[in-house]
Amino acid sequence: MASSRPxxxxxxxxxxxxxxxxxxxxxxxxxxxIGTVKTVFRLGVVRxxxxxxxxxxxxxxxxxxxxxxxxxxxxxxxxxxxxxxDVDR
Numbered sequence: 001m002a003s004s005r006p007x008x009x010x011x012x013x014x015x016x017x018x019x020x021x022x023x024x025x026x027x028x029x030x031x032x033x034i035g036t037v038k039t040v041f042r043l044g045v046v047r048x049x050x051x052x053x054x055x056x057x058x059x060x061x062x063x064x065x066x067x068x069x070x071x072x073x074x075x076x077x078x079x080x081x082x083x084x085x086d087v088d089r
Contacts (some may be wrong), residue, residue: 040046062068
């Protein structure tokens with residue numbers, strides 16, 4: 001037996017129901033994710049690990065060959081680094 005409702009009405013109804021369900025679920029999902037993130041960052045261990053990771057990354061960057069030379073200039077030369085002003089000779 002065929003349904004007496006047209007196919008397009010059925011699709012529209014399903015779309016509306018899915019949209020309303022998403023409107024109900026989405027705020028709950030956001031609240032769960034934000035609560036989880038707040039709980040994780042409230043732990044001192046996680047914060048300490050993030051700070052140590054940032055320090056390790058900065059140290060690694062600054063000790064790469066050539067980075068310090070670009071910032072401060074090569075050893076024994078004057079005025080050739082980004083942080084040093086050019087010296088008039």
